[in-house]
Amino acid sequence: MRNVVKFALALAVAGCVFNGAAQAASAENGRKAFVTHGCWQCHGFEGQGSAVTSNGAVLSNTELPYEAFEAFVRSTNRAMPPYREAILPSADLADIYAFLQSVPKPKDVSSIPLLK
Amino acid sequence: MRSKDSARDESQTKFNRRKFLAGVAVAGAAVTAAAPGAKAATSADSPTAAPSPRPSALRPNAAVAAAETGTPPELKHEGGKPGSDFMVDVIKTLDIKYLPCNPASSFRALHESLIDYGQNKSPEFLTCMHEESAVGMAHGYFKVAGKPLMTLVHGTVGLQHAAMGIYNAWCDRVPVIVVGGNDLDAAHRPPGVPTFHSAQDINALVRDFTKWDDTPTSPQHFAQSMVRMYKTAMTPPYGPVMMSLDAGLQQEPMRDYGGEKLYIPRYVPSSPPQGDTGAVKEAAKMLANAERPVIVVDRAARTPNGIKLLVELAETLQAAVVDQGGRMNFPKMHYLNRPPNVIGQADVIIGMELSDFWAVVNGYVDNGDHGIGFNESKIKAGTKLISINSVELITKSNYQDFQRFQVVDVSMPADAEATLPALIEAVRSAIPDSRKDAIAKRGEAFRKASANGRENVKKAAAIAWDASPISTARLVMETWNQIKDLDWSLVASEGNVSNWPNRLWPMEKHHHWLGRSGGYGVGYGAPASIGAALANRDLGRFSVSFQSDGDLMYAPGVLWTAARHKIPLLAVMHNNRGYHQESMHVQRLANFRNRVVYNGNDLAALGTSIENPDIEYHKLAQSMGWWAKGPIKDPADLGPAIKEAVAVVQSGQPALLNVWTQPR
Numbered sequence: 004m005r006n007v008v009k010f011a012l013a014l015a016v017a018g019c020v021f022n023g024a025a026q027a028a029s030a031e032n033g034r035k036a037f038v039t040h041g042c043w044q045c046h047g048f049e050g051q052g053s054a055v056t057s058n059g060a061v062l063s064n065t066e067l068p069y070e071a072f073e074a075f076v077r078s079t080n081r082a083m084p085p086y087r088e089a090i091l092p093s094a095d096l097a098d099i100y101a102f103l104q105s106v107p108k109p110k111d112v113s114s115i116p117l118l119k
Numbered sequence: 120m121r122s123k124d125s126a127r128d129e130s131q132t133k134f135n136r137r138k139f140l141a142g143v144a145v146a147g148a149a150v151t152a153a154a155p156g157a158k159a160a161t162s163a164d165s166p167t168a169a170p171s172p173r174p175s176a177l178r179p180n181a182a183v184a185a186a187e188t189g190t191p192p193e194l195k196h197e198g199g200k201p202g203s204d205f206m207v208d209v210i211k212t213l214d215i216k217y218l219p220c221n222p223a224s225s226f227r228a229l230h231e232s233l234i235d236y237g238q239n240k241s242p243e244f245l246t247c248m249h250e251e252s253a254v255g256m257a258h259g260y261f262k263v264a265g266k267p268l269m270t271l272v273h274g275t276v277g278l279q280h281a282a283m284g285i286y287n288a289w290c291d292r293v294p295v296i297v298v299g300g301n302d303l304d305a306a307h308r309p310p311g312v313p314t315f316h317s318a319q320d321i322n323a324l325v326r327d328f329t330k331w332d333d334t335p336t337s338p339q340h341f342a343q344s345m346v347r348m349y350k351t352a353m354t355p356p357y358g359p360v361m362m363s364l365d366a367g368l369q370q371e372p373m374r375d376y377g378g379e380k381l382y383i384p385r386y387v388p389s390s391p392p393q394g395d396t397g398a399v400k401e402a403a404k405m406l407a408n409a410e411r412p413v414i415v416v417d418r419a420a421r422t423p424n425g426i427k428l429l430v431e432l433a434e435t436l437q438a439a440v441v442d443q444g445g446r447m448n449f450p451k452m453h454y455l456n457r458p459p460n461v462i463g464q465a466d467v468i469i470g471m472e473l474s475d476f477w478a479v480v481n482g483y484v485d486n487g488d489h490g491i492g493f494n495e496s497k498i499k500a501g502t503k504l505i506s507i508n509s510v511e512l513i514t515k516s517n518y519q520d521f522q523r524f525q526v527v528d529v530s531m532p533a534d535a536e537a538t539l540p541a542l543i544e545a546v547r548s549a550i551p552d553s554r555k556d557a558i559a560k561r562g563e564a565f566r567k568a569s570a571n572g573r574e575n576v577k578k579a580a581a582i583a584w585d586a587s588p589i590s591t592a593r594l595v596m597e598t599w600n601q602i603k604d605l606d607w608s609l610v611a612s613e614g615n616v617s618n619w620p621n622r623l624w625p626m627e628k629h630h631h632w633l634g635r636s637g638g639y640g641v642g643y644g645a646p647a648s649i650g651a652a653l654a655n656r657d658l659g660r661f662s663v664s665f666q667s668d669g670d671l672m673y674a675p676g677v678l679w680t681a682a683r684h685k686i687p688l689l690a691v692m693h694n695n696r697g698y699h700q701e702s703m704h705v706q707r708l709a710n711f712r713n714r715v716v717y718n719g720n721d722l723a724a725l726g727t728s729i730e731n732p733d734i735e736y737h738k739l740a741q742s743m744g745w746w747a748k749g750p751i752k753d754p755a756d757l758g759p760a761i762k763e764a765v766a767v768v769q770s771g772q773p774a775l776l777n778v779w780t781q782p783r
Contacts, residue, residue, distance in 0.1 A: 041706040041716060044699065044723060044782055051583035051590065053617040053783035056703065061582060080486055084710035109582040117596040118577045 033102025036095040040086065050103050058082060063106035072100055199372035202338050203232035206369065209342045209383050211241055213349050215269045217653065218242035219253040223273035225300025225316060228369035242269060245684050248676025250277045254284030255646025257295040259610060262633040263654035265422065267294040267352055274301030274321040274363060282325055283640040288359045289328035290520045291637025292418055292510065294352030295359040302366040321363045327517040330358035338373060339381050346384040355391040355421060355534040356509040394507055394531035394538035402469065402505045402529045403545030408554065409467035412438040415479050417445035419471035419535040423629040428539040435546055437562035445474060445634045450627040454569040462497050469505040471535035476506055477523035485707065505529040507538050520638065576622045588779040589754045591693065595619035598663060598691050601761045605661040610651035613644030614667020614693045617783050630660065642673030649681045652688035661768065666690040668729055668736065669698045675739060681773045682744025689768045690775040691761065692736055695782045702727040740775040749777025
């Protein structure tokens with residue numbers, strides 16, 4: 004139980020940190036950081052994902068809260084290799100999150116003749 | 120300067136070259152009968168010409184000059200039919216339609232016989248610029264035509280070039296007949312280059328990944344071995360075969376074998392190995408009584424009939440089918456075609472011609488401590504496993520294409536397609552009446568899941584639809600839009616376009632999807648797609664490929680072969696400007712080591728990008744006789760360009776579009 008409380012507190016702190024960072028977060032810088040840090044390689048330049056390199060996960064317009072997004076990026080033990088602070092500064096990660104939120108929402112399938 | 124086409128210099132040979140051809144006057148034993156042209160060249164340097172001041176460096180004498188710069192001296196004609204003519208007689212009985220080949224001196228006699236004595240028909244010589252291209256073409260051709268091609272390679276350097284293609288064919292269970300020229304007689308073969316290009320046992324280089332090889336020592340031996348090679352290659356599991364063919368045996372005339380008449384053995388196909396009756400019944404009982412049976416297939420459908428049989432089995436059981444795509448096994452839009460995650464709920468899994476059963480039921484996550492991966496099971500405890508796999512019959516030791524060992528409950532080392540009729544009958548007999556309603560309900564659930572799945576795939580395809588570089592989903596669907604009304608065949612899909620064709624195109628015929636390289640040796644896509652397009656050309660079909668950048672650059676000369684021999688193919692490039700798989704690998708390792716990847720001035724890790732400068736593939740293709748356009752970066756330009764290219768291909772020419780794409 005104590006650990007759960009600690010984790011919740013940590014998330015809250017992280018959230019505060021992001022709230023601060025989010026104000027400064029730049030989608031434009033995030034687009035560059037998304038490329039510089041190699042995220043595009045598995046997730047595509049628009050965060051669209053791939054059935055073969057991101058197991059279908061789509062990052063653009065992600066509904067993950069920033070805290071969960073950051074926690075996953077820092078400590079994933081699944082197919083994605085972890086990005087720690089030493090190689091992906093928190094400011095860059097916040098920018099990347101802002102960029103992903105800024106990607107235009109996809110068109111409705113019914114509006115694309117080739118997908119009807 | 121001597122080339123690899125240097126003539127055999129047999130001027131010193133005054134006796135029969137080979138004991139087994141005793142009685143034969145040696146071909147070219149007396150090169151004194153030089154060609155008229157050679158005589159004329161020689162006379163200018165004749166020692167009988169007027170004396171001149173002695174130079175500090177002696178000029179070559181006439182014989183040396185002729186050997187170094189002249190055409191090969193005409194060989195003294197010996198009576199009798201050349202051995203290589205008889206070899207052509209043998210080859211013609213096997214009805215091999217084409218011979219993609221890069222020329223070389225070690226099989227010059229057979230080459231000459233094929234095009235002159237054999238009139239360049241069955242097989243027709245196709246000029247290739249790399250032995251790997253020749254094998255790749257044969258690989259792709261078989262997967263459409265169902266018949267093997269033969270290639271000739273220089274015994275050492277040519278076979279070394281061909282080796283990766285042969286390994287791909289081995290892993291993909293495709294027959295390719297490889298004949299390597301080799302000059303065995305060390306005492307009489309020419310020194311220098313031809314000796315560099317000779318070896319004791321050239322077949323050793325590929326023995327680990329060929330089904331059978333031989334080194335015939337007489338014309339009759341050749342006839343037996345050639346027919347045996349064909350028969351072995353064409354008996355499932357299919358595979359490449361190799362012959363070392365002595366240059367002397369090709370060149371020398373036939374002799375009298377003491378009155379024994381040479382004969383050509385008749386080729387009679389072997390029946391494929393079928394599963395044991397008891398094992399078939401046991402498997403059928405398990406499947407009939409399963410709550411959630413799953414059928415997993417990789418190279419199960421060797422022929423179009425294999426697809427029909429798999430549909431019959433799946434519908435009888437109303438079982439989910441996971442098609443791993445080694446071949447076109449199961450119609451993609453069929454409601455029982457399901458994604459791999461159905462494995463997790465299965466209580467019985469039958470795997471047919473799987474290249475890796477272990478990986479069907481286990482996962483490997485490349486993300487453990489220090490970057491070392493870990494394993495995890497994908498199935499429930501107690502899940503029963505059944506295997507039908509002919510490859511168990513030809514397992515070898517060295518190369519690890521047999522993958523990890525997986526324990527199964529019923530193991531049939533047999534050909535899946537040949538076993539399916541008996542299995543279907545056994546399943547029908549084994550289904551108890553009490554289970555028929557439950558089986559029907561299972562099917563209804565799959566129909567709903569299938570419809571939902573298709574909608575989700577379309578939604579995923581819509582993301583980044585207007586992006587530049589162009590999304591792979593858009594690339595694939597713009598292509599589909601232009602070919603959907605034709606009798607099309609997707610002959611290769613290299614560089615990974617996120618499997619969009621298999622997820623969005625209504626593939627149902629055997630030639631709609633040909634599978635991949637088998638051994639994942641990069642460089643397969645370009646030659647295999649051209650070989651497959653050759654087979655489709657003869658059948659009146661339209662061939663299309665998704666051609667990756669890295670794959671094309673291994674041996675781009677095959678583009679010229681397509682233009683030279685009028686092989687129509689639409690190659691739509693998935694040009695992501697890198698060896699992208701390797702970019703991700705380096706990134707992964709850098710992350711584990713807490714280091715920032717050094718990219719230089721490129722997009723991805725140094726050594727993995729193909730940019731700075733960008734390769735203008737359209738110009739490369741144009742230079743070799745293709746119609747080509749590019750680079751296409753705006754998705755709005757793609758559809759019209761493909762339409763134009765389709766018209767070109769329909770006129771009989773190959774066409775390439777250089778399209779800048781998203782990474783996957």
